[in-house]
Amino acid sequence: MKFNSVGQIALVVAVCAYLLSVYFMASPVWMGFTINALIVAVIAQSWNITGGFGGMSSFGHAALYGTGAYASAILQVQYGVNPWLAFAIGIVAGAAMGGFIGALAFRYGLKGSYFALVTLAFAEVLRICASSFDITGGGSGLQLKLEPGIANLQFPDRTVVYTLLLVVVALVMLVTYMIKKSRFGAYLVAVRENEDAARALGIDTYKIKVQAMVISGAFGGLAGALYLQLWLFIDSTVVYGSAVSIEALIGPIIGGAGTVWGPLIGTLGLHLLGEGAKHLLPNAPGLNFVLYAIVLICAVRFLPRGLMGLAALIGTLKTRKDEDHA
Amino acid sequence: MLKLSGIKAGYGSMSVLQGLDLHVDKGEIVALLGSNGVGKTTLNNVISGFIRPTAGTVTFKGDVLNNRKPSEIVAMGVAHVPEGRKIFPNLSISENLKLGAFRRASSNISQNFDRVCTIFPRLKERLSQLAGTLSGGEQQMLAIGRGMMSEPELLILDEPSLGLSPIMVEEMFDLITKINADGVSVLLVEQNVMQSLGVAQRAYVIEQGRFVMQGEAATLLADPQLRQAYLGM
Ligand SMILES: Nc1ncnc2c1ncn2[C@@H]1O[C@H](COP(=O)(O)OP(=O)(O)OP(=O)(O)O)[C@@H](O)[C@H]1O
Ligand SMILES: [Mg+2]
Numbered sequence: 001m002k003f004n005s006v007g008q009i010a011l012v013v014a015v016c017a018y019l020l021s022v023y024f025m026a027s028p029v030w031m032g033f034t035i036n037a038l039i040v041a042v043i044a045q046s047w048n049i050t051g052g053f054g055g056m057s058s059f060g061h062a063a064l065y066g067t068g069a070y071a072s073a074i075l076q077v078q079y080g081v082n083p084w085l086a087f088a089i090g091i092v093a094g095a096a097m098g099g100f101i102g103a104l105a106f107r108y109g110l111k112g113s114y115f116a117l118v119t120l121a122f123a124e125v126l127r128i129c130a131s132s133f134d135i136t137g138g139g140s141g142l143q144l145k146l147e148p149g150i151a152n153l154q155f156p157d158r159t160v161v162y163t164l165l166l167v168v169v170a171l172v173m174l175v176t177y178m179i180k181k182s183r184f185g186a187y188l189v190a191v192r193e194n195e196d197a198a199r200a201l202g203i204d205t206y207k208i209k210v211q212a213m214v215i216s217g218a219f220g221g222l223a224g225a226l227y228l229q230l231w232l233f234i235d236s237t238v239v240y241g242s243a244v245s246i247e248a249l250i251g252p253i254i255g256g257a258g259t260v261w262g263p264l265i266g267t268l269g270l271h272l273l274g275e276g277a278k279h280l281l282p283n284a285p286g287l288n289f290v291l292y293a294i295v296l297i298c299a300v301r302f303l304p305r306g307l308m309g310l311a312a313l314i315g316t317l318k319t320r321k322d323e324d325h326a
Numbered sequence: 327m328l329k330l331s332g333i334k335a336g337y338g339s340m341s342v343l344q345g346l347d348l349h350v351d352k353g354e355i356v357a358l359l360g361s362n363g364v365g366k367t368t369l370n371n372v373i374s375g376f377i378r379p380t381a382g383t384v385t386f387k388g389d390v391l392n393n394r395k396p397s398e399i400v401a402m403g404v405a406h407v408p409e410g411r412k413i414f415p416n417l418s419i420s421e422n423l424k425l426g427a428f429r430r431a432s433s434n435i436s437q438n439f440d441r442v443c444t445i446f447p448r449l450k451e452r453l454s455q456l457a458g459t460l461s462g463g464e465q466q467m468l469a470i471g472r473g474m475m476s477e478p479e480l481l482i483l484d485e486p487s488l489g490l491s492p493i494m495v496e497e498m499f500d501l502i503t504k505i506n507a508d509g510v511s512v513l514l515v516e517q518n519v520m521q522s523l524g525v526a527q528r529a530y531v532i533e534q535g536r537f538v539m540q541g542e543a544a545t546l547l548a549d550p551q552l553r554q555a556y557l558g559m
Contacts, residue, residue: 186421186424186425187425189414189417190414190425193414193415193416193417194412194413194414194415196408196412197408197412197413197414198425199376199396200374200396200406200407200408200412201400201425201426201428201472201473201476202396202397202398202399202400202401202405202428202476203397203425203428204395204396204397
């Protein structure tokens with residue numbers, strides 16, 4: 001991976017150092033909270049594929065996350081399907097939902113705020129559906145049976161969970177990196193930068209956008225299925241609620257949309273901030289969202305390219321500038 | 327090479343092109359002249375597959391293009407440089423150029439890149455500069471260079487001289503001749519009648535969706551009617 005400044009390298013090193021230090025923290029709180037942040041980092045990377053690289057900002061990534069979680073949960077709870085298989089199908093279900101929403105929205109040429117609103121509407125419709133049918137457990141949600149063991153994809157040991165999540169996040173980032181370096185990634189950026197120009201070059205922009213939604217959906221479904229295996233319980237608000245959609249977009253925007261590291265950096269930064277606030281003011285639930293909103297406003301105003309963009313300005317390295325940003 | 331026969335097209339219920347026959351042969355520069363709003367861009371969009379004709383056929387080297395997707399048409403060797411310098415302003419010049427190499431093998435990309443750099447030395451000097459910071463004329467060159475990256479046999483240019491200073495216009499037409507000498511046929515859409523007829527072998531004059539004059543450039547240039555209507559002399 002190529003970084004074009006000392007600042008970016010420092011930022012990435014700091015994040016890696018933090019992730020490593022969690023293994024040695026005396027208090028288990030750190031690991032618990034970082035585990036949550038890592039799952040959010042996956043849905044954030046999901047948003048980053050479409051919103052960051054492709055410029056299609058969604059307000060409804062919960063639609064993908066929830067679909068992955070519910071597909072896996074329904075298969076396990078209602079049909080007794082093997083958890084590994086159910087997990088895999090959760091990813092596929094997320095991808096299918098992404099493709100479906102994309103195909104529909106882009107068929108009608110929805111862009112910008114219209115696309116954002118339609119994705120939001122999808123997530124809300126799915127949330128209401130999930131709370132209304134028996135198969136989804138209705139209002140009471142779905143609970144997996146506690147059966148620890150590798151065969152059931154349930155790991156009671158926190159350190160094991162943490163390590164596995166680190167591997168998953170690394171893989172998701174690797175896939176993102178490969179997308180970024182591929183022709184597909186270049187076309188996706190072209191769509192973001194100037195869709196008319198991209199089309200004039202012969203790029204099938206509709207296809208590229210739908211494909212991006214499918215990949216994003218797979219990541220989103222993965223995040224949802226991970227959440228399920230960790231908590232063994234989901235309900236419609238937890239996985240289809242708008243809090244998920246907000247978490248999905250805020251990390252990449254703070255960290256740097258359209259970069260490989262941005263979603264992880266932004267998500268970790270925000271969660272550290274939220275966690276800190278919780279300790280300082282323990283009697284103010286929801287305070288973290290107030291803080292997120294403030295940070296988001298500041299980021300949009302002062303850091304148009306996120307923390308990665310800011311870090312890029314510090315100690316710029318002499319690279320050929322036509323090599324793109326890491 | 328490119329052949330249009332009986333092309334009619336429009337937007338919704340409004341018809342713009344009223345039955346056009348046009349052909350571009352291999353190695354030619356053909357000019358398509360006409361004033362604002364007569365359907366020049368519409369005709370380009372029909373050829374590039376963005377608009378489906380309501381009647382008539384478009385063929386390129388014998389293949390019917392009517393129902394082809396724009397991406398397929400580019401892959402077949404027709405590049406379209408749209409009107410209004412549609413570049414990627416936040417990407418560098420080399421990134422812009424590489425994006426033009428749609429569906430080409432990587433080995434050809436570097437070859438095409440070198441070829442474009444030779445034709446457009448101004449771009450070569452600024453490969454890492456962001457495209458949005460180029461001057462208007464340079465942006466137009468970039469758009470054309472990017473079109474060349476797809477290794478076209480036919481290049482369609484929609485008003486390349488629009489908004490350029492007289493010196494830049496000269497340079498632009500020189501470049502078009504250079505590209506043509508490199509073996510690329512050109513369909514040149516222009517309002518700059520004088521300059522276009524200077525570089526083209528043949529030309530069509532369009533008014534309200536119909537060709538009102540066509541023929542050898544030299545003949546048209548001598549035509550009193552055309553001189554009166556388009557050159558004011
Ligand atoms: N997308 C569109 N929807 C509806 N009408 C359109 C559309 N694009 C063009 N038109 C109309 O079609 C007619 C021909 O437009 P066209 O863009 O082909 O003209 P042009 O010859 O390229 O003009 P110019 O030299 O100004 O670019 C005009 O009357 C225009 O208003
Ligand atoms: Mg036009």
